[in-house]
Amino acid sequence: MEILGISSQALFGQVLIGFINGAFYAMLSLGLAVIFGLLNIVNFAHGAQYMLGAFVTWMLLNYLGINYWLALVLAPVCVGLFGAMLERTMLQRIYKLDHIYGLLLTFGVALLLEGGFRQQFGVSGMPYAIPRELQGGQNLGFMFLPNYRAWVIVASVVVCASTWFLIEKTRLGSYLRAATENPKLVQAFGVNVPMMITLTYAFGAGLSALAGVMAAPIYQVSPVMGSNIIIVVFAVVVIGGMGSISGAIVSGFALGLIEGLTKVFYPEASSTVIFVVMAIVLLVKPAGLFGRTA
Amino acid sequence: MLDVSKPVRLKVEGLNAYYGESHVLHGMNIEVGRGELVTLLGHNGAGKTSTLRAIMGLIRRNGSIRFDGDELARMPANRIARRGIGYVPEERGIFASLDTTENLLLPPVVKDGGMSIAEIHTLFPNLKERARSPGTKLSGGEQQMLAMARILRTGADFLLLDEVTEGLAPVIIEQIGVVIRLLKERGFTILLVEQNFPFAATVADRHYVVESGRVVDMVPNTALSNPDEVSRLHSYLGI
Numbered sequence: 001m002e003i004l005g006i007s008s009q010a011l012f013g014q015v016l017i018g019f020i021n022g023a024f025y026a027m028l029s030l031g032l033a034v035i036f037g038l039l040n041i042v043n044f045a046h047g048a049q050y051m052l053g054a055f056v057t058w059m060l061l062n063y064l065g066i067n068y069w070l071a072l073v074l075a076p077v078c079v080g081l082f083g084a085m086l087e088r089t090m091l092q093r094i095y096k097l098d099h100i101y102g103l104l105l106t107f108g109v110a111l112l113l114e115g116g117f118r119q120q121f122g123v124s125g126m127p128y129a130i131p132r133e134l135q136g137g138q139n140l141g142f143m144f145l146p147n148y149r150a151w152v153i154v155a156s157v158v159v160c161a162s163t164w165f166l167i168e169k170t171r172l173g174s175y176l177r178a179a180t181e182n183p184k185l186v187q188a189f190g191v192n193v194p195m196m197i198t199l200t201y202a203f204g205a206g207l208s209a210l211a212g213v214m215a216a217p218i219y220q221v222s223p224v225m226g227s228n229i230i231i232v233v234f235a236v237v238v239i240g241g242m243g244s245i246s247g248a249i250v251s252g253f254a255l256g257l258i259e260g261l262t263k264v265f266y267p268e269a270s271s272t273v274i275f276v277v278m279a280i281v282l283l284v285k286p287a288g289l290f291g292r293t294a
Numbered sequence: 295m296l297d298v299s300k301p302v303r304l305k306v307e308g309l310n311a312y313y314g315e316s317h318v319l320h321g322m323n324i325e326v327g328r329g330e331l332v333t334l335l336g337h338n339g340a341g342k343t344s345t346l347r348a349i350m351g352l353i354r355r356n357g358s359i360r361f362d363g364d365e366l367a368r369m370p371a372n373r374i375a376r377r378g379i380g381y382v383p384e385e386r387g388i389f390a391s392l393d394t395t396e397n398l399l400l401p402p403v404v405k406d407g408g409m410s411i412a413e414i415h416t417l418f419p420n421l422k423e424r425a426r427s428p429g430t431k432l433s434g435g436e437q438q439m440l441a442m443a444r445i446l447r448t449g450a451d452f453l454l455l456d457e458v459t460e461g462l463a464p465v466i467i468e469q470i471g472v473v474i475r476l477l478k479e480r481g482f483t484i485l486l487v488e489q490n491f492p493f494a495a496t497v498a499d500r501h502y503v504v505e506s507g508r509v510v511d512m513v514p515n516t517a518l519s520n521p522d523e524v525s526r527l528h529s530y531l532g533i
């Protein structure tokens with residue numbers, strides 16, 4: 001079967017890769033959006049925290065013999081704690097300054113982390129085996145679907161949907177949304193907003209680490225994996241609308257898919273298509289597709 | 295001049311407050327007794343809003359703010375609120391990303407004895423009808439009612455109200471007056487900032503006159519039967 005001269009195998013294969021990339025874009029841009037919303041900081045350390053998640057997973061297995069399923073919990077907790085410490089000891093000192101300082105500080109942290117791991121592990125990247133329970137795949141007739149990839153897509157959809165629900169539909173989420181608008185007033189109602197900010201940053205960092213755990217068996221575990229993906233994720237956040245939760249999720253998946261399809265129909269543009277979309281969105285709707293104009 | 299039968303709940307002494315380098319309160323002194331309704335009157339820019347912000351811990355301040363025996367001047371805002379102080383800001387502070395009900399339920403309960411939602415809906419029937427509207431789609435009057443209602447839910451029994459009648463139609467002002475008198479009957483202690491002196495005179499026990507970040511005079515509401523006192527007050531306010 002062929003569509004526009006392209007075999008359906010190739011087409012669905014790229015759609016699947018698009019979905020997988022989209023799953024990571026969505027999880028990462030989601031955390032960035034939450035952090036930007038409340039802290040007003042463009043968290044340049046987000047990619048490094050994703051890389052850290054993958055490395056913790058790799059180290060847990062290779063140094064301590066702790067498997068993927070436990071890493072799924074332990075790595076986000078470790079990186080979340082790291083995030084909480086970073087927020088308490090450094091970010092908290094610069095909220096009064098211009099946003100650019102937050103960007104510079106987190107960028108510096110990202111460089112330090114990446115440099116440290118590069119020193120220790122080199123840049124070539126290390127493999128991480130797919131957990132036994134998820135090896136193999138399903139023949140769907142029109143394509144072969146590896147079980148691990150199906151798991152990543154389902155898990156990321158669940159993670160994104162639960163985060164969306166938590167923020168948009170629960171009482172805790174209403175604190176977060178309100179504090180995003182007017183933190184001082186929320187604090188004047190009796191909410192410990194500084195604590196909430198620390199936990200939110202930790203949550204965002206934990207979310208990126210969770211993406212890192214899921215990425216370990218798909219991409220190579222490498223010190224540069226974060227900086228490779230983070231620029232695209234920033235573009236996704238800008239397209240979705242800075243700070244918009246649903247915008248981050250929807251544009252994450254959509255742009256992964258667009259990227260995958262571009263690879264089929266016009267491969268030369270596949271690495272730039274997201275930035276083209278970003279430029280168009282910024283021209284037509286500067287606040288992003290789902291953004292509120294202030 | 296303070297009614298001695300009423301123990302002091304709030305005693306502000308030598309309160310200074312600042313926005314960055316700009317020094318806006320210069321040694322404010324205020325006392326509010328239990329169950330009293332005291333107003334801060336004065337021109338625009340006199341420092342009334344800043345006084346409430348300073349008590350609430352929202353701006354940098356020093357001096358003494360004793361509340362029910364505790365010193366608030368070095369506490370962060372969230373701990374001050376937990377003492378049972380409810381704040382209705384001048385700009386109302388309704389959250390755009392929350393609907394009416396979410397706005398109403400936002401402030402955490404800080405004390406027992408807060409009003410139930412049913413009671414709040416009886417006091418402010420509009421809020422029930424608009425339960426699912428985004429907060430900022432409400433009219434000015436509805437936003438003001440929401441800003442007050444959400445505080446009444448929390449059990450706070452000391453209220454800081456900043457210009458709750460500002461820009462509202464006379465019927466709405468009347469409705470808010472009814473609520474404020476009801477709160478007084480229930481024993482709430484209230485510090486009310488007002489520009490609308492005729493309104494203030496219908497609800498208050500005492501008035502402080504604020505000028506350039508200082509309290510320059512205090513007039514009991516009962517003294518307003520004396521024409522001399524009234525003209526003195528009017529001369530401050532330029533009425």
Ligand SMILES: Nc1ncnc2c1ncn2[C@@H]1O[C@H](COP(=O)(O)OP(=O)(O)O)[C@@H](O)[C@H]1O
Binds near residue numbers: 342
């Ligand atoms: N956010 C702010 N930043 C700097 N100065 C302010 C701010 N808000 C008020 N001021 C200044 O503080 C003084 C007192 O203002 P305010 O407390 O709002 O007065 P009032 O409520 O009596 O009208 C004024 O000189 C005003 O210009």
Ligand SMILES: [Mg+2]
Binds near residue numbers: 342343344
């Ligand atoms: Mg004012």
